[in-house]
Amino acid sequence: xxxxxxxxxxxxxxxxxxxxxxxxxxxxxxxxxxxxxxxxxxxxxxxxxxxxxxxxxxxxxxxxxxxxxxxxxxxxxxxxxxxxxxxxxxxxxxxxxxxxxxxxxxxxxxxxxxxxxxxxxxxxxxxxxxxxxxxxxxxxxxxxxxxxxxxxxxxxxxxxxxxxxxxxxxxxxxxxxxxxxxxxxxxxxxxxxxxxxxxxxxxxxxxxxxxxxxxxxxxxxxx
Amino acid sequence: xxxxxxxxxxxxxxxxxxxxxxxxxxxxxxxxxxxxxxxxxxxxxxxxxxxxxxxxxxxxxxxxxxxxxxxxxxxxxxxxxxxxxxxxxxxxxxxxxxxxxxxxxxxxxxxxxxxxxxxxxxxxxxxxxxxxxxxxxxxxxxxxxxxxxxxxxxxxxxxxxxxxxxxxxxxxxxxxxxxxxxxxxxxxxxxxxxxxxxxxxxxxxxxxxxxxxxxxxxxxxxx
Amino acid sequence: xxxxxxxxxxxxxxxxxxxxxxxxxxxxxxxxxxxxxxxxxxxxxxxxxxxxxxxxxxxxxxxxxxxxxxxxxxxxxxxxxxxxxxxxxxxxxxxxxxxxxxxxxxxxxxxxxxxxxxxxxxxxxxxxxxxxxxxxxxxxxxxxxxxxxxxxxxxxxxxxxxxxxxxxxxxxxxxxxxxxxxxxxxxxxxxxxxxxxxxxxxxxxxxxxxxxxxxxxxxxxxx
Amino acid sequence: xxxxxxxxxxxxxxxxxxxxxxxxxxxxxxxxxxxxxxxxxxxxxxxxxxxxxxxxxxxxxxxxxxxxxxxxxxxxxxxxxxxxxxxxxxxxxxxxxxxxxxxxxxxxxxxxxxxxxxxxxxxxxxxxxxxxxxxxxxxxxxxxxxxxxxxxxxxxxxxxxxxxxxxxxxxxxxxxxxxxxxxxxxxxxxxxxxxxxxxxxxxxxxxxxxxxxxxxxxxxxxx
DNA sequence: GATGAATGAGTATTCATTCAT
DNA sequence: TATGAATGAATACTCATTCAT
Numbered sequence: 001x002x003x004x005x006x007x008x009x010x011x012x013x014x015x016x017x018x019x020x021x022x023x024x025x026x027x028x029x030x031x032x033x034x035x036x037x038x039x040x041x042x043x044x045x046x047x048x049x050x051x052x053x054x055x056x057x058x059x060x061x062x063x064x065x066x067x068x069x070x071x072x073x074x075x076x077x078x079x080x081x082x083x084x085x086x087x088x089x090x091x092x093x094x095x096x097x098x099x100x101x102x103x104x105x106x107x108x109x110x111x112x113x114x115x116x117x118x119x120x121x122x123x124x125x126x127x128x129x130x131x132x133x134x135x136x137x138x139x140x141x142x143x144x145x146x147x148x149x150x151x152x153x154x155x156x157x158x159x160x161x162x163x164x165x166x167x168x169x170x171x172x173x174x175x176x177x178x179x180x181x182x183x184x185x186x187x188x189x190x191x192x193x194x195x196x197x198x199x200x201x202x203x204x205x206x207x208x209x210x211x212x213x214x215x216x217x218x219x220x221x222x223x
Numbered sequence: 224x225x226x227x228x229x230x231x232x233x234x235x236x237x238x239x240x241x242x243x244x245x246x247x248x249x250x251x252x253x254x255x256x257x258x259x260x261x262x263x264x265x266x267x268x269x270x271x272x273x274x275x276x277x278x279x280x281x282x283x284x285x286x287x288x289x290x291x292x293x294x295x296x297x298x299x300x301x302x303x304x305x306x307x308x309x310x311x312x313x314x315x316x317x318x319x320x321x322x323x324x325x326x327x328x329x330x331x332x333x334x335x336x337x338x339x340x341x342x343x344x345x346x347x348x349x350x351x352x353x354x355x356x357x358x359x360x361x362x363x364x365x366x367x368x369x370x371x372x373x374x375x376x377x378x379x380x381x382x383x384x385x386x387x388x389x390x391x392x393x394x395x396x397x398x399x400x401x402x403x404x405x406x407x408x409x410x411x412x413x414x415x416x417x418x419x420x421x422x423x424x425x426x427x428x429x430x431x432x433x434x435x436x437x438x439x440x441x442x443x444x445x446x
Numbered sequence: 447x448x449x450x451x452x453x454x455x456x457x458x459x460x461x462x463x464x465x466x467x468x469x470x471x472x473x474x475x476x477x478x479x480x481x482x483x484x485x486x487x488x489x490x491x492x493x494x495x496x497x498x499x500x501x502x503x504x505x506x507x508x509x510x511x512x513x514x515x516x517x518x519x520x521x522x523x524x525x526x527x528x529x530x531x532x533x534x535x536x537x538x539x540x541x542x543x544x545x546x547x548x549x550x551x552x553x554x555x556x557x558x559x560x561x562x563x564x565x566x567x568x569x570x571x572x573x574x575x576x577x578x579x580x581x582x583x584x585x586x587x588x589x590x591x592x593x594x595x596x597x598x599x600x601x602x603x604x605x606x607x608x609x610x611x612x613x614x615x616x617x618x619x620x621x622x623x624x625x626x627x628x629x630x631x632x633x634x635x636x637x638x639x640x641x642x643x644x645x646x647x648x649x650x651x652x653x654x655x656x657x658x659x660x661x662x663x664x665x666x667x668x669x
Numbered sequence: 670x671x672x673x674x675x676x677x678x679x680x681x682x683x684x685x686x687x688x689x690x691x692x693x694x695x696x697x698x699x700x701x702x703x704x705x706x707x708x709x710x711x712x713x714x715x716x717x718x719x720x721x722x723x724x725x726x727x728x729x730x731x732x733x734x735x736x737x738x739x740x741x742x743x744x745x746x747x748x749x750x751x752x753x754x755x756x757x758x759x760x761x762x763x764x765x766x767x768x769x770x771x772x773x774x775x776x777x778x779x780x781x782x783x784x785x786x787x788x789x790x791x792x793x794x795x796x797x798x799x800x801x802x803x804x805x806x807x808x809x810x811x812x813x814x815x816x817x818x819x820x821x822x823x824x825x826x827x828x829x830x831x832x833x834x835x836x837x838x839x840x841x842x843x844x845x846x847x848x849x850x851x852x853x854x855x856x857x858x859x860x861x862x863x864x865x866x867x868x869x870x871x872x873x874x875x876x877x878x879x880x881x882x883x884x885x886x887x888x889x890x891x892x
Numbered sequence: 893g894a895t896g897a898a899t900g901a902g903t904a905t906t907c908a909t910t911c912a913t
Numbered sequence: 914t915a916t917g918a919a920t921g922a923a924t925a926c927t928c929a930t931t932c933a934t
Contacts, residue, residue: 035893051362053276057929069931070894078929109444131361138358139274164443174437174445181426181434182443188415189408195361196407203404211404214397219442220387220405221332222397258918280904293919295905481897497808499722503925516898518926555890581807584800585720610889620883620891627872627880628889630865631858638857649850657850660843665888666833666851667778668843704914726908738910739915747908 036074039064043081044128052082052136079145082132086140089129090152093122097159108167113213115160119190120209123197130194157183186216259297262287263311266304267351275305275359302368305355309363312352313375316345320382331390336436338383342413343432346420353417380406409439482520485510486534489527490574498528498582525591528578532586535575536598539568543605554613559659561606565636566655569643576640603629632662705743708733712750713797721751721805748814751801755809758798759821762791766828777836782882784829788859789878792866799863826852855885 042063046055057078061068075081096118104111123130132140140146160183167173193208203211265286269278280301284291298304319341327334346353355363363369383406390396416431426434488509492501503524507514521527542564550557569576578586586592606629613619639654649657711732715724726747730737744750765787773780792799801809809815829852836842862877872880 050365051276053274054362056927058927066893067895068929069896072930072932073893076930135358135361138354139277142273167443171445173443174441177438177443178426178434181431182438184419185412185416185435185438188418189412192411192415193408195411203401208404211401212408215400215405215408215442216438217442217444218397218446219438219440220390220396220400221440222394223441223446256917279902281902289918290920291904292906292921295907296918299905301904479896496811497722499720500808502923504923512897513899514925515900515902515927518928519897522926524925577807581804584804585723588719613889617891619889620887623884623889624872624880627877628884631862631881631884634861634864635854635858638861639854641857642853649847654850657847658854661846661851661854661888662884663888663890664843664892665884665886666836666842666846667886668840669887669892725906727906735914736916737908738917741909742914745909 033074039071039074040081040084041128044085044132047082047085047136048128048131052132053139079143082136082140083145085129085132086146086149089122089126089133090149092126093118094152094156096122097156101159101163104163106166108163108170109172109217111163112160112167115163116186116190116213116216117206117209119187120193120205120212123190123194123205123208124199127194127199130191134191134194160187256297262294262297263304263307264351267308267355270305270308270359271351271354275301275355276362302366305359305363306368308352308355309369309372312345312349312356313372315349316341317375317379319345320379324382324386327386329389331386331393332395332440334386335383335390336440338386339409339413339436339439340429340432342410343416343428343435346413346417346428346431347422350417350422353414357414357417383410479520485517485520486527486530487574490531490578493528493531493582494574494577498524498578499585525589528582528586529591531575531578532592532595535568535572535579536595538572539564540598540602542568543602547605547609550609552612554609554616555618555663557609558606558613559663561609562632562636562659562662563652563655565633566639566651566658569636569640569651569654570645573640573645576637580637580640606633702743708740708743709750709753710797713754713801716751716754716805717797717800721801722808748812751805751809752814754798754801755815755818758791758795758802759818761795762787763821763825765791766825770828770832773832775835777832777839778841778886780832781829781836784832785855785859785882785885786875786878788856789862789874789881792859792863792874792877793868796863796868799860803860803863829856 039060043055043060046059046063049055050059056068057071058068060081061071064071075084097115100114100118101111104114141150157180161179164173164177164179164182168175168177168179189212197203197205197208262283266278266283269282269286272278273282279291280294281291283304284294287294298307320338323337323341324334327337364373380403384402387396387400387402387405391398391400391402412435420426420428420431485506489501489506492505492509495501496505502514503517504514506527507517510517521530543561546560546564547557550560587596603626607625610619610623610625610628614621614623614625635658643651643654708729712724712729715728715732718724719728725737726740727737729750730740733740744753766784769783769787770780773783810819826849830848833842833846833848833851837844837846837848858881866872866874866877
């Protein structure tokens with residue numbers, strides 16, 4: 001608790017724009033370790049399955065066929081692994097959202113639909129990260145290290161809320177709803193689906209999205 | 224080591240109703256010691272705030288102003304505390320649901336509305352239990368001890384799904400929705416609200432329920 | 447909590463012989479780390495001196511000059527240490543017994559004498575293991591883990607009883623004795639000597655054996 | 670460890686000849702608590718079955734249908750219970766031994782036979798105490814409190830060894846045996862039988878004694 | 893890059909014992 | 914006599930992390 005970790009701060013890797021020097025010193029060959037990325041993937045799988053806290057560094061190492069101590073050649077803490085996972089997810093989804101907003105132009109209904117489809121679309125590729133966010137966020141947010149995620153969250157919220165408000169102004173969305181509240185409900189409904197969504201199932205992410213769009217736009221009532 | 228623990232299963236106390244043979248002793252006054260109940264409440268608060276795993280037995284004891292070992296005079300494991308919390312929640316909500324179903328009679332729309340209002344209504348009194356369910360269920364379900372919760376879940380699902388189907392047959396709900404899927408989305412949307420719902424806030428549980436009912440029944444579109 | 451311990455069963459190391467798939471790693475050099483063996487020896491000494499239960503993991507670690515947690519790098523439980531000790535003892539003595547039986551051929555008197563000498567002969571090299579068996583068996587046998595020892599015991603009993611019966615049939619042993627009972631008395635008399643037998647004493651294991659053989663074969667009476 | 674127990678010393682109860690004031694103060698009605706004696710018996714049974722260390726004060730209390738703390742109204746420590754058990758055993762057997770020696774007169778063979786029969790005869794009435802001695806003595810002897818048992822042991826040893834020596838001098842026992850060694854072997858063989866001796870079995874204590882006397886006096890050889 | 897050994901701080905749990913009621 | 918609550922010290926075991934080889 002209250003880790004006095006030399007590591008706390010911002011994520012080192014993946015950080016900068018172009019060709020960030022990956023780790024302290026060494027000056028590894030730019031696009032560096034596939035090994036590293038492989039390890040992150042293994043860890044993500046475990047974090048999603050058992051939860052961040054319940055997953056031990058040994059679990060990850062065993063999965064990779066090495067000893068736990070050896071992991072510290074690639075990462076400097078367990079936290080930095082999950083950081084990498086979450087950062088990847090957030091960078092990706094925010095880029096996607098921005099694209100949707102731009103493309104959506106002045107059509108709020110189309111934009112919201114696009115955002116919903118995008119969100120559902122991340123369920124499969126970012127399954128592990130989303131699961132971690134759902135299950136372990138309450139724990140993770142306790143560490144200053146992950147404060148940046150809250151900031152990203154705020155930016156995302158603004159995108160959705162602005163679109164909802166625009167829709168109300170244009171008369172396409174009901175006026176008796178609180179945009180902020182509505183956004184949260186939509187957001188949570190999408191992400192929480194990670195708990196029972198099965199990638200290979202007959203109801204894929206697209207099907208889910210369409211089903212939800214129907215309910216969200218027109219309700220369950222038969223008009 | 225070689226735990227001869229007789230605890231696994233259902234909580235001992237809480238006997239009240241039918242045949243709680245207390246152990247050898249007296250036959251104490253049914254109401255499972257206020258002390259115990261107080262401790263459960265403290266623990267629930269902590270579990271909700273920090274998560275089940277991250278909450279140590281010491282945390283709970285300190286909160287109660289006693290030593291950690293002393294907790295074992297009242298409970299025989301950390302698990303049995305959370306068990307008591309969750310059992311209480313499930314017993315309560317299922318009773319409420321059954322009442323709604325009965326009272327709803329043959330009006331699916333009213334019944335669903337009642338279920339939604341009931342669910343939102345538990346947010347405040349069962350805040351801690353619901354938070355634990357949302358955050359720690361992934362971990363907790365790994366233990367056979369909590370298998371019974373899954374069974375309760377199934378029973379609840381049946382109530383909702385049956386009502387949704389009845390509504391479709393009566394022509395009040397759209398036919399192009401999957402009842403199971405719809406149930407899940409409604410359920411998750413309600414519970415997940417625990418993350419940002421603030422008991423004292425201007426938007427109380429009732430307000431939330433009404434807002435959600437609007438969206439759920441008629442969608443966000445302006446018709 | 448929810449021990450995902452893969453350890454229960456037989457000791458991992460000691461693989462040597464046949465098919466010890468080590469885990470994922472290399473395939474290390476058969477001889478189960480000298481460090482480990484050294485630790486087992488230290489533990490055995492303590493178990494013998496203070497008893498299994500009264501010996502704490504800290505005691506063992508302190509004796510080894512490390513911290514108690516560090517022991518778990520080598521063993522996964524206190525039980526697995528004592529298991530290793532007892533297994534070593536049983537494997538050794540059973541092999542010796544089998545050799546005596548084979549070499550004894552058709553001479554029951556010689557065979558019994560050989561068995562007695564063998565048994566006394568283990569007093570010194572297996573002092574600790576035998577002491578543990580004498581003092582802690584009542585406790586240890588309560589754990590399924592050590593059920594295999596009972597099986598080995600049965601096999602040993604058969605060797606002795608068969609030999610005693612053969613002797614009776616050949617007319618070298620009295621007919622008015624119960625072979626099983628006689629075996630038990632001999633066995634216990636030998637092992638119980640561990641309580642006062644001092645390795646360096648003037649009465650070494652061989653002397654003890656010869657003394658006992660005299661009494662056992664011809665009694666204390668002067669004929 | 671190194672109990673700073675106010676209680677250490679000699680057993681208070683059972684001590685004096687006639688009407689010892691049983692416990693500190695109160696001046697209870699002379700032949701006092703049958704309750705107390707009952708509790709000792711329950712405890713003895715548990716100690717025998719599970720071992721002294723593995724038996725918790727709660728175990729004993731539960732067996733008696735009271736709470737663990739209540740036991741301290743009768744005894745001032747777990748040790749004092751086992752003390753009472755062992756003291757009772759030793760007092761009884763030493764009295765019996767003395768009687769045999771006196772009655773044996775100048776016939777060493779008859780005396781030894783009497784001692785052996787006496788020893789086997791205690792197996793049933795003192796089953797629990799003997800079991801405790803066999804299994805837990807190694808632990809118990811570490812406490813100064815039980816030093817007096819060693820003294821009693823020495824006295825007993827002297828009785829046997831003197832008799833054996835007398836027999837050698839009279840020419841009834843072989844000269845080539847070490848009296849002390851022989852005594853120990855006989856003693857241990859008898860007590861250790863407690864491990865497999867079953868009170869109700871077809872081979873009762875008397876049968877065991879006779880069987881052993883045969884082997885002890887004349888050996889297993891057919892002459 | 894990896895091993896193998898160790899650290900150090902922590903975790904849930906146990907248990908003999910005390911004591912006010 | 915007994916209860917019920919608590920103590921305090923110990924116990925086996927866990928785990929992220931470090932580091933010499």
